[in-house]
Amino acid sequence: MQHLHDDALALLALGEEPAAEESAHLESCEQCRSEISAYGRVVRAGRSSAPEGSVPPPAVWAGIHQALNLDPALRRDPLENARGQEPAAGAGPRASSTDTSQPVSLADERRRRRSGAKWLAAAAAAAVVAGAATWGVVRNLEPAPEVIASVPLAPLPSYSDEGTATVDLLPDGERELVITSSSADAEGYREVWLISPDITSMVSLGEMDGTEARLRIPDGLDLSAYPIVDISDEPHDGNPEHSGNSILRGQLDL
Amino acid sequence: MSSGAPERDDGLDQAFAAGEEAALAEAYRRFAPLVRTMSLRRLIDPGAADDAVQEVFIRAWRYRETYSPERSTLAAWLVGIARNVASTMTSSRIREEDVLEGAAARSERDETRGPDQEGVADKVVLDAELTRLGEPQHSILRLAFHEDMTHQQISEQLSLPLGTVKSHIRRGLIQLRQRLEVSDAAPAR
Numbered sequence: 001m002q003h004l005h006d007d008a009l010a011l012l013a014l015g016e017e018p019a020a021e022e023s024a025h026l027e028s029c030e031q032c033r034s035e036i037s038a039y040g041r042v043v044r045a046g047r048s049s050a051p052e053g054s055v056p057p058p059a060v061w062a063g064i065h066q067a068l069n070l071d072p073a074l075r076r077d078p079l080e081n082a083r084g085q086e087p088a089a090g091a092g093p094r095a096s097s098t099d100t101s102q103p104v105s106l107a108d109e110r111r112r113r114r115s116g117a118k119w120l121a122a123a124a125a126a127a128v129v130a131g132a133a134t135w136g137v138v139r140n141l142e143p144a145p146e147v148i149a150s151v152p153l154a155p156l157p158s159y160s161d162e163g164t165a166t167v168d169l170l171p172d173g174e175r176e177l178v179i180t181s182s183s184a185d186a187e188g189y190r191e192v193w194l195i196s197p198d199i200t201s202m203v204s205l206g207e208m209d210g211t212e213a214r215l216r217i218p219d220g221l222d223l224s225a226y227p228i229v230d231i232s233d234e235p236h237d238g239n240p241e242h243s244g245n246s247i248l249r250g251q252l253d254l
Numbered sequence: 255m256s257s258g259a260p261e262r263d264d265g266l267d268q269a270f271a272a273g274e275e276a277a278l279a280e281a282y283r284r285f286a287p288l289v290r291t292m293s294l295r296r297l298i299d300p301g302a303a304d305d306a307v308q309e310v311f312i313r314a315w316r317y318r319e320t321y322s323p324e325r326s327t328l329a330a331w332l333v334g335i336a337r338n339v340a341s342t343m344t345s346s347r348i349r350e351e352d353v354l355e356g357a358a359a360r361s362e363r364d365e366t367r368g369p370d371q372e373g374v375a376d377k378v379v380l381d382a383e384l385t386r387l388g389e390p391q392h393s394i395l396r397l398a399f400h401e402d403m404t405h406q407q408i409s410e411q412l413s414l415p416l417g418t419v420k421s422h423i424r425r426g427l428i429q430l431r432q433r434l435e436v437s438d439a440a441p442a443r
Contacts, residue, residue, distance in 0.1 A: 010424035042431040045376035046399035053287025063308045078283035
C-alpha cells in the first residue's frame with residue numbers, strides 16, 4: 001500500500017484539510033493515522049495559549065536572594081512590576097522586540113548572541129545604578145547595529161587562539177569592526193589589519209588591547225578590496241609595517 | 255501568545271550557564287510565574303507552591319554548572335527541576351498525611367489533586383525550543399502555530415516554495431517533538 005507522504009502527515013497533524021484521496025487512505029490505514037496522532041502532543045503545545053502565570057509574593061525572591069547571597073543590587077523583586085497587573089499573560093512584560101516576522105540571516109544570529117552578552121553587562125550596570133532596570137528595557141534602549149559581515153578567525157600555525165570578526169553598521173552610518181579572541185597574549189602588542197585577497201596591501205585599524213576590540217573602519221574604505229581580517233603580534237620597534245607574525249586570520253564574505 | 259520566553263533566543267540561557275547573577279534575576283522574572291502555576295496545579299496549596307518556586311530557583315542556581323545550553327533550553331531545565339521539586343514535596347507530604355489521617359484519606363486526596371500540569375510544562379518547553387529553531391523553520395512554525403496559517407499561506411507570506419515549507423514543517427515538528435520527549439527525562443536535580 002502506498003502510504004501518505006511524511007510531509008502530508010505533518011500537515012494533517014496541524015489540522016490542514018485532507019484531499020479526497022488522503023481521506024480515503026486514512027480511513028483504511030492504521031499506520032498513517034497513528035503517525036498523525038504521534039504529532040498530537042507537540043501540536044497541542046504549539047497551539048495552546050500561554051498558561052496564565054501567577055506571580056509569587058516578594059518573599060519568594062527575597063528568600064532566593066538571601067539563600068544564594070546574591071549581589072545587593074539585585075535585591076529588588078524582578079517581578080515587582082508584574083504584580084498588580086494580574087492576571088498577567090506569561091511572565092510579565094514581554095522582553096523582546098517584535099521584528100520576528102522576517103527570516104533572519106546567520107549574521108543576525110551571530111549578532112544576537114554577541115549583543116546578548118553586551119546588554120547583559122549593560123543590564124547589570126544599570127541595575128547597580130537604577131536598581132530596577134530589567135534586561136528587556138535596557139536592551140531596547142540600545143539601537144542594535146546591523147551586521148554587514150561576520151567570520152570566525154582561525155589561528156595560524158603555532159597559535160591556538162580562536163576569535164571572531166564582525167562588521168557592524170552603526171546607527172550613525174559608521175562601520176565598526178568588532179574583534180574577539182580567546183586570549184590577549186602577544187610578545188609585543190596585538191594589531192588588527194584588513195588585508196587584500198592577494199596580501200599585497202593592507203590597512204591597520206589599530207591596536208587590540210584585551211580580548212575584545214571595537215575599531216572604526218575608515219570611511220570610504222572598500223571592504224571587498226580588503227576582506228581579510230588579520231591580528232598580528234607586533235614588536236615595540238617603531239616600525240609601522242606588519243611584522244609578518246600573524247596570530248589569527250579570517251576572510252569576510254562580503 | 256508566548257510563555258515566559260521571548261520569541262528569539264536572546265542569550266539568557268548562555269548567560270545563566272556562565273553564572274551571571276543578572277541572568278538568574280531575569281530567568282526568575284520570565285519563568286517564576288509559570289513555575290508557580292505548574293507547582294500550584296500539582297501541590298494545590300499556594301504556600302507550598304511558593305516554597306516550590308523558591309526551591310526551584312535556588313537549586314537551579316546552585317547546580318547551574320550541570321546545565322548545558324547546548325543540550326536544553328533554560329526553560330526546559332527549570333521545568334524539569336520544578337517537576338522534581340513538586341514530586342519530592344508531594345511524596346513527603348503524602349507520607350506525613352498518611353501518618354496523620356490514615357490511608358483512607360489518600361484516595362480522596364488523589365482525586366482532588368490538581369489536573370495534569372504537563373500542558374503548562376509542554377507549553378513552556380515548546381515556546382523556548384521554538385526560539386532556538388533556525389530560520390526559516392522558526393518563522394514557518396510560528397506562523398503555523400500562532401497564526402494558524404496553512405502551508406500555502408505560509409509559503410506566500412514568506413515567499414518560499416511550497417515544498418520547502420512542507421518539509422520544514424515536518425522537520426520542525428519532529429525536532430520539537432523530540433525536545434518535548436527529552437524534557438520528560440527530568441535532570442538529575
